Amino acid sequence: MIRVQLPDGSVIDVAEGTTALDVARRIGERLAQQTVAAEVNGRIVDATRPLEEFGGGEEPIRLRLLTTRDPEALAVMRHSAAHVMARAVMRLFPGTQLAFGPTTGHGFYYDFDLEHHLSEEDFPRIEEEMRRIVEQAEPFERFELPREEAIAFCRELGQELKVEHIQTGLADHATLSFYRQGEFVDLCRGPHVPDAGKVKAFKLLSVAGAYWKGDAKGKQLQRLYGTAWFSPKDLKAYLQQLEEARKRDHRVIGKQLGLFHLSPDVGPGLVLWLPKGAIVRSILEDFIKRELLERGYQPVYTPHIGRVEMYETSGHFPYYRDAQFNPIFQHEAGQLVDAWIQRLQAGTLGPEAERRLAAAAVELGCPFQDWDLTASTEEKIARLRRWELQQERYLLKPMNCPHHVQIYKSQPRSYRELPVRLAEFGTVYRHEASGQLNGMLRVRGLTQDDAHLFCTQEQVEEEFRATLELVQFVLKSVGLEDYRIQLSLRDPDSDKYVGSDAVWEQAEASLRRVLTDAGLPFSAEEGEAAFYGPKADFMVRDCIGREWQLGTVQLDYNLPERFGLEYIGPDNQPHRPVMIHRAPFGSMERFVGMLIEHFAGAFPLWLAPEQIRVLPVSDKSLEYARQVERRFRDAGFRVSTDTRSAKVNAKIRDAQLERIPYMAVVGPRDAEQGAVSLRDRIEGDLGMMPVNEAIAKLQEEVRSRTVRQVAKSAFTAPEATESEQFAY
RNA sequence: GCUGCUGUAGCUCAGCCGGUAGAGCGCGUCCUUGGUAAGGACGAGGUCAUGGGUUCAAGUCCCAUCAGCAGCUCCA
Known part of the structure; x- marks a missing residue:
């Protein structure tokens, strides 16, 4: 018998071989259906493993069933979803090499090495195959192999990346665990959901390149990203959240609102601040x-450039050389000699190339007529450096x-x-x-x-x-x-x-x-x-x-x-x-x-590029609108008047879309009383008020730098714990 | 930098298997003169990123370059 303690403190006795899922079943069939994984003595594990594998002895085993309500369960399910996706890809593209398939904050990915270039056009097919796998709801079966057998097994499966990983990354593991899903087997630490049917609402999101083991010199793989949730509702909320983030993209809004511009003619990564952004x-x-x-x-x-020597002293130049614009030389051979030194240092300069470099340098006026190709690399570099140090060299x-x-x-x-x-x-x-x-x-x-x-x-x-x-x-x-x-x-x-x-x-x-x-x-x-x-x-x-x-x-x-x-x-x-x-x-x-x-582009009043727009109700009120504009400007506001002969509705709509915090609608009724009908971007019509009153109200809002509204996210689904633990 | 994708009007985008370019918004003109999220008519606007190539013919196919996007890697 094994003693098991549940989160409410109660202790039950169960037979050996009992799993978390069995315990769940004993409490209720519904609970069993919702059980995705288990936390046993603080460790998240498969709900299908016998409990005694995780403890025993005098103390009762502490068990917490993880259901579709627990964020930890979400991570487990997503990892299983990654397996389901990998299985689908293997079916569609036999011979695919599997790399890593961990979970992320809101989903999962799997890295593959395969001939076919995956694209979004493949997603429907892969998703359809995944749905088929999920419907079959085959169990995830765990088994272990001693390392030599595990290596042989992976080799037999044709999974050379896994072989390499066992030999390097997992060198200190005596046994390796695998998970089987029908014809699909993957080296994996787990844990997993009991069966594929627990993977509910999922969607493939994107495909991109990734390096094998994160090494920029390593093999380039194809990474397929997906997201998975326990309910279609959560999935929908998450997709809406992505959409929301996309709409907030500063590059999109920056263009819409005329805040900044990036011109290829100026150069990549060089920002032009448009008047409103400025x-x-x-x-x-x-x-x-x-x-x-x-x-x-x-x-x-201080100036925008400085001598290279100064940055050599500070250490910035040598340390970040590859992330800096090349030095500016006054001497026209400067770049050439600089490249020469770097080639010598890298050991990538052949004698013929060096002879030509020397000739070119002489042609450009350097005193290298007697250049000795047979001198040591150190001597050569020292001589070139001596010349370089005599030059004016500046760094942005x-x-x-x-x-x-x-x-x-x-x-x-x-x-x-x-x-x-x-x-x-x-x-x-x-x-x-x-x-x-x-x-x-x-x-x-x-x-x-x-x-x-x-x-x-x-x-x-x-x-x-x-x-x-x-x-x-x-x-x-x-x-x-x-x-x-x-x-x-x-x-x-x-x-x-x-x-x-x-x-x-x-x-x-x-x-x-x-x-x-x-x-x-x-x-x-x-x-x-x-x-x-x-x-x-x-x-x-x-x-x-x-x-x-x-x-x-x-x-x-x-x-x-x-x-x-x-x-x-x-x-x-x-x-x-x-x-x-x-x-x-x-x-x-x-x-x-x-x-x-x-x-989302709607700056608080004190920061808004245009704070108030005066909207004359018709051309007949243009004159008064100008007066009102003047009043606001004299009070220190950034204000303009919409003089187009459009209807007020259209003017309001445009001002709203431009995220202008306040609109001052003015017509004959306002003119009569020296008033404006103030409209708040957030609250809507605030009614008619004297111009003075409107000015005082807005001045106070600027003075206090009030931040009145930032859009709330509709998205409240819990973020799963980022988990290195599912890293293979 | 690497892998993949993309580049068509000011903006967002359509353009099939190659046959000389289209929409909406915006812009201009005119009509309309209105009270809290789009009034109407007409019109202008394009070396289809750039440079090569294939072809009788290239926006469309191929290559290169430039730029952008996603991810990776990096980030003083």
């Missing part, structure tokens, strides 16, 4: 600037910090003037790989609301604290109050970081202490730190539940060292300051892009 940005910038002045920051301006700045460091260094500093806080909306350029570009969210030229704080070691925690407070304040001002903080620490086993262990430990401890003291919830992530120091990032959730990385605060003990920064302490001796990098918004491009999606 207004939003400049209001945000003005807002921040005022806050910074109050908080003891000093505005500075990828970071503002080195420039700000120079401002700090421009005069001797006393401890009395610290902290020095230098702030700039600094535009930086990064040559992001073409596939990474995305509207305003990932661009090649971006403006950071940047600042660098130079302070003493004793001041670090206070400055960090004040910075966190600032970020919180600005996020609150735009109505973003749902966020968490991610503390990014170094990976102790990696060598990509600069600076000593002691300094890193000190920096990480400081950040942790301030976050803890401030009572801010944070999660610590190892290996996520920048190469020069740990950082705290604000992960902000928007109104439809998506998370965005915006503001960041980073501690840096490295740059002061590299640039030899100093201040004179009370002991009249030089000391090294500490630097803090921080950007509450991150970049203006990304932040505004995010705001567009968050508000």
